[in-house]
Amino acid sequence: MFKRLLMFSLSFTLLFNCSFTKKPEFVRLENFKVIDSNAKNITIRTEALFLNKNDVGGTLKTDDLKVYINDLELASVVSDEFDVPKRERFTIPLTVKVATESIMNDENLGSLLGSLLSQSLKVHIKGDIKYKIMGYSSTYSVDEIQDVKIKF
Numbered sequence: 001m002f003k004r005l006l007m008f009s010l011s012f013t014l015l016f017n018c019s020f021t022k023k024p025e026f027v028r029l030e031n032f033k034v035i036d037s038n039a040k041n042i043t044i045r046t047e048a049l050f051l052n053k054n055d056v057g058g059t060l061k062t063d064d065l066k067v068y069i070n071d072l073e074l075a076s077v078v079s080d081e082f083d084v085p086k087r088e089r090f091t092i093p094l095t096v097k098v099a100t101e102s103i104m105n106d107e108n109l110g111s112l113l114g115s116l117l118s119q120s121l122k123v124h125i126k127g128d129i130k131y132k133i134m135g136y137s138s139t140y141s142v143d144e145i146q147d148v149k150i151k152f
Contacts, residue, residue, distance in 0.1 A: 022053075022054070023131050023138045024050045024051060024052035024053075024054070024058070024084055024131065025050065025051045025052075025053075026048065026049075026050055026129065026140040026142070027049040027050060027051055028048075028049055028144070029046050029047070029048055029049070029094075029125060029142065029144040029146070030046065030047055030049055030091075031045070031046060031047050032044065032045075032046045032123060032146040032148045033045050033046070033148065034121075034148055034149070034150050035095075037100075037150055038100075039100060040099065040100060041097045041098065041099055041100060042097070042098045042100055042121075042150070043095065043096070043097050043098075044067070044095070044096050044098065044121075044123060044148060045093060045094065045095045045096075046093075046094050046123075046125065046146075047091040047092065047093055047094065048062070048091060048092045048094060048129065048142070049089070049090075049091050050084070050089070050090055050091070050092070051088075051089045051090075052084055052085065052086060052087060052088055052089075052090065053087065054086060054087065055086050055087060056086055056133060056134075057083055057084040057085055057086050057133070058083075058084040058131055058132055058133030058134075059081040059082060059083060059084060059131070059132050059133070060081065060082045060084055060092060060129055060130065060131055061079075061081050061082075061129070061130045061132070062077050062078075062079050062082075062092070062094060062129050062130075063076075063077070063078055063079070063130075064127040064128040064129075064130070065077035065094070065125055065126070065127035065128070065129070065142060066125070066126050066127050067096050067098070067123065067124070067125055068123070068124035068125075068126065069098060069121050069122065069123055069124075070121060070122050071122070071124070072102075074098050074099075074102050075096045075097070075098050077094050077095075077096055077125070077127075079094070084131070084133075094125070120147045120148060120149050120150060121147070121148050121150055122145065122146075122147055123145070123146050123147075123148050124143075124144070124145045125142060125143075125144050126142060126143045126144075127141075127142055128140065128141060128142065129142060
């Protein structure tokens with residue numbers, strides 16, 4: 001009887017002393033960079049910045065992010081689940097490879113010429129990042145546009 005009471009008390013204390021007041025806060029996408037550009041692919045990297053004030057972690061999944069370059073949908077971000085650290089500010093890397101031939105098509109010719117002259121691409125990332133913890137799930141809407149410098 002004493003063991004059960006002790007286990008119940010311990011479980012109750014742990015459950016209610018851990019703070020889980022709200023989901024981690026999505027701050028912004030930052031550090032847009034072209035990390036590689038060659039004849040076949042352009043690789044773009046950015047980081048999603050979050051702030052978790054809770055004593056519990058969880059996971060983040062980024063499968064529903066679409067990438068638009070010069071207003072054309074050209075890629076999706078597909079990644080593994082990321083573990084959310086507790087009580088921390090953290091970033092998750094988002095890397096996208098876009099085939100250069102998909103940028104250089106008839107529909108995109110005008111904006112491509114503008115990009116070559118300005119040496120930048122208009123990168124638009126839009127979609128949802130999903131957060132899960134112990135049966136609870138929530139989504140963050142992402143809609144960020146950034147001009148990214150490219151070097152030839």
